[in-house]
Amino acid sequence: MQHGHRDHEHHEHRDHHDRYGRHFGRRSHDDSDTRHPHDDGHGRHRRGRGRQSGRLFDHGELRLVVLALISERPRHGYEIIKEIEDRVAGTYSPSPGVIYPTLTMLEELGHATVAEADGKKLYTITPDGTAYIEANKTALDQALARMQSVNTAHGGGPAPEILRARINLKMALRLRAARGPLTEQQVRDIAAALDAAAVAIERS
Missing domain, CATH: 1.10.10.10 (Winged helix-like DNA-binding domain superfamily/Winged helix DNA-binding domain)
Known part of the structure; x- marks a missing residue:
């Protein structure tokens, strides 16, 4: 009797999975x-x-x-x-x-x-x-x-010109990163350029 009850629970669980698991288990x-x-x-x-x-x-x-x-x-x-x-x-x-x-x-x-x-x-x-x-x-x-x-x-x-410049900056950073690791000097140079741009924007 107990065995039959477990079989019934297993059947319900499998049926629940078939009805819901397939729908939510995959992304389109x-x-x-x-x-x-x-x-x-x-x-x-x-x-x-x-x-x-x-x-x-x-x-x-x-x-x-x-x-x-x-x-x-x-x-x-x-x-x-x-x-x-x-x-x-x-x-x-x-x-x-x-x-x-x-x-x-x-x-x-x-x-x-x-x-x-x-x-x-x-x-x-x-x-x-x-x-x-x-x-x-x-x-x-x-x-x-x-x-x-x-x-x-x-x-x-923001003005379209600023949006374009921002996108260009992000793209430049991605392209440079894709070329390989940066040296310590290159890291400092890029950071300095970004800091300088930030200061110039704040003062504009």
């Missing part, structure tokens, strides 16, 4: 994983309050935003990252780990084409991509309105 790698700036997930948040869901973009919206940006003019991945950051007043910056797979997906879906330009991959929207935007205009408009709301809430954020 789509752009709905792009978190709002409060979460240090695929993007980086600097300030501001997010939506109740904790994400800046709902499922599929980041893909639409990226497509809309390349519909304005051909762009490369870094430019798209910078443009999104500019449009939300610097409060959020999607990581390359989200943007580049999204661009690859758009290319595979036939929504964008890619060409080499000055050593960079330049993405251009296709007629199918334009049709996709038109078919999902409501979702795109909601995402763009949300971005504008964030921008307005933060007074428009």
Whole structure:
């Protein structure tokens, strides 16, 4: 009798796992994983309050935003990252780990084409991509309105020139770090340059 009870409990546990474990045990790698700036997930948040869901973009919206940006003019991945950051007043910056797979997906879906330009991959929207935007205009408009709301809430954020300079600085540090370890003298030189820039900004 006791053995039968254990079998029943085991069956219920397995059934519970089948119904719930499969759903929550795996993560989907789509752009709905792009978190709002409060979460240090695929993007980086600097300030501001997010939506109740904790994400800046709902499922599929980041893909639409990226497509809309390349519909304005051909762009490369870094430019798209910078443009999104500019449009939300610097409060959020999607990581390359989200943007580049999204661009690859758009290319595979036939929504964008890619060409080499000055050593960079330049993405251009296709007629199918334009049709996709038109078919999902409501979702795109909601995402763009949300971005504008964030921008307005933060007074428009820093000037675009400052945002670009900040991004360039971060990129320069990353590229230098990727080249290998720094010597003690190089560390001192970089720290001195950053300190000097900070002093100049404070005195401006």
